[in-house]
Amino acid sequence: MHRYRSHTCGELRDTHTGETVRLSGWVHRVRDHGGLLFIDLRDHYGITQCVIDPDSPAFKLAETVRSEWVLRLDGDVKRRSPDTVNPNLATGAIEIFIREIEVLGQAKELPLPVFGEPEYPEDTRLKYRFIDLRRETLHANIVKRTKIIGAMRRRMNEIGFTEYTTPILTASSPEGARDFLVPSRIHPGNFYALPQAPQQFKQLLMVAGFDRYFQIAPCFRDEDPRADRLPGEFYQLDLEMSFVTQEDIWETMEPVVRGIFEEFAGDKPVTQEFRRIPYADAIRIYGTDKPDLRNPIEMQAVTEHFAGSGFKVFARMIEADPKAEVWAIPAMTGGSRAFCDRMNSWAQSEGQPGLGYIFWRTENGALEGAGPIAKNIGPERTEAIRVQLGLGEGDAAFFVAGNPDKFYKFAGEARTKAGTDLGLVDADRYELCWIIDFPFYEWDEDEKKIDFAHNPFSMPQGGIEALNGDEPLGIKAYQYDMVCNGYEIASGSIRNQSPETMVKAFELTGLSQQDVEERFGGLYRAFQYGAPPHGGMAAGIDRIVMLLCGAQNLREITLFPMNQRAEDLLMGAPSEAMPKQLRELHIRVQKPT
The missing domain is CATH 2.40.50.140 (Nucleic acid-binding proteins)
Structure with a gap:
């Protein structure tokens, strides 16, 4: 034996x-x-x-x-x-x-229990992660994560993709977050960067003729932690294809992602046809570019019903500012004064002056609107709003007003709050969609200049002609996100493979051709030697696993995560370097006072 x-x-x-x-x-x-x-x-x-x-x-x-x-x-x-x-x-x-x-x-007295899995302080769980990982739910999540990654590899291989490994030590790149820098001993005063993504390398692979690339890629970003993103590092299903349009990428990857969800979703239904929602529509209808489509609430503009009305707060706003609008958030079954008052109190707790509302009820055999707004705008306008929103007895509508650029996020949060509190969200399914036609540029208020709204290596719709136009903030990109249940789970684009267009795109953000050549020399040179049209995307493995495990935090699906202060309590990182190490790297540490 x-x-x-x-x-x-x-x-x-x-x-x-x-x-x-x-x-x-x-x-x-x-x-x-x-x-x-x-x-x-x-x-x-x-x-x-x-x-x-x-x-x-x-x-x-x-x-x-x-x-x-x-x-x-x-x-x-x-x-x-x-x-x-x-x-x-x-x-x-x-x-x-x-x-x-x-x-x-033998085991000493345990710092946290394994049997029963009660709630326990996170720092204790992370310091003794090797014990925490024995707990049934966390152990099962990690096993499921490995199986999901295995299924991704299998499905990508089945449709003709080949896995290639790209470098970890590389040059700094503008991917939207801070780099982790690694000092070079051999080149004093110079630094490598850990890759925020294999973006430039996978594009270079396309220039080199390697058509369908994918990789389960580690990515590193020095940014503040949050529930849907771990500090330090994360993994993505990274891919790139040559001679493709964005439609080709959508049609290629929808079956892969849908298949992954169907394989691991249990009995929960999964979207069969991914809706394609323009970014501008997503903002106006859902108040976010990552909408949870399980929530049936769709916002609508109702500005015309308040223009010149007796509700002076909104009417004056519309008259004074040509950009001002009023948006309605319909709330089916929310038609009680108690619920409306709770929503109003919630808005105030979010730093807003309040949340106007109308709710509909039957009085003396007639359906009528109630609440302060209904009294001020009168029954005719109130009825017009009800008809436009398709509401009835027992329903309500909430209103936000001003410049949509400034209030749309709050409106989206109010939509989520109403849908969740009223039980309108169908939690037992996975609803996936594409958000498309992202803006190419955005205005950076701190720097007082335009900057890239998303991936700087994307192709602007309209090419260099659009970049030579008068309205750079109106340019859209061949850029897209995949969204599931309120989480962005993938992002991609058709790439800009023209060196002239690349230089022009960066010039509008304040960089010169020399800057482009210095910062992105490898890519810039490559595009001058026969670059094919290409595009791709990267799917966030951690978020996909979190959704499929039903977890609320990425630390519940990760082996050895850091805490909210970006500390590894198990291994004691980050830690001070030894004086000898610093001397070898020609580095002197100057701590903040």
Whole structure:
């Protein structure tokens, strides 16, 4: 028999009854049932119930066993009586009668429990992550993550993509966040950067003739952590294709992503046809470029119903500012004063002056609008709003006004709040879509200049002719995001492969041709030696896994994450460098006062 095990703790069935077996694993829990000791033994594969009675020579040792000790157990497989079968356990039809015990590793008192998985302080969980990873849900999430990545590789290979590995030490690149810099010992005073994405390398692969590339790529960004993005590093399904339009990329990747979701979604339905929503429409209808389409609420402009009305706050705003609009957030089933007041209080807690509303009810056999706004604009305008929004008795509408550029985010948050609180969001499905036609440029208020709104290597719609026009902020890009349930899970574009167009695009942001040649010399040179039209995208593996695991935080699907302060509590990073290391790198540390 093998030194440690003949079977795993998830393998034995009633067909093994009568066999003598050897198991090794962790003590999940110990139970004393009037003389009989039950030891649930756990390994990566499952749990097996083991039993020992006082007549066994190993009983005295068994009484000393505690949770999370590592044991080797020898014993006989016996079928459980029908009333003791555990249908929730793969091994629930049998148990092991212990004949021999060997302690392979004792455990000190645990800093956090493994059995039962109660809530526990995050810093403790991260410091003792090796124990936290033994907990059933987290362990299963990590296994599921690996299977999802395996399925991605399989599906990409099946449609003719080849995986290529790109460098980790590279040059700094403007991907929208700070770089992690790595000092060079050989070149004093110079630095490498960890890649924010393999963007330039995958484009160079297309110039080199490698058509369909993909990679499960590690990416590094020195940015503040948040729930849907880990500090430091993340992984993406990165891909690029030559001689393609954006339609080709959508048609290629929709089946891959849909297939991944269908494979791991359980019983939850998955979108079959991905809607393609222009960015401008997404902002006006949902108040965000990553809408949760499970929420049926769609906002509409109702400016005309308030222009010249008795509701002076909105009417004066419309008269004074030609950009001013009034948007309505219809809230089906939200037609009670109590709910409307709660939404108004929520808006005030978000730093807003309030949230105007109308709700509809039947009075004296007639449907009428109620609330301060309805009183001020009168029944005719109130009815026109109701008809436009398609609302009825028991429904409500909330209103925001001003310059949409300044209020659309709040309006989107109000839409989400109303849909969630009213139970309108269908949580048991995955709704995917494309957001397309992103603006190429945006105005940087801090720098008082235009800057790239998204990926600077994208192709502007209209090419160099559009860049030579008078309205750069009106240019759209061949750029697109894939969104699922309110999360951006992929982003991509058709690339700009013309050196002249590339220089012109950067010139409008204040960079010269010399700047372009210095910062992006590899790509700039490559485009002058026969660059094919190409495009691609990158799907965020961490967010996809988080959605498919039903987790609320990326730390629940990541092996060894940092905390919210970007600290690795397990390994003690970041840490101070030794003086010798700093001397070798020609670096002197100047800490902030």
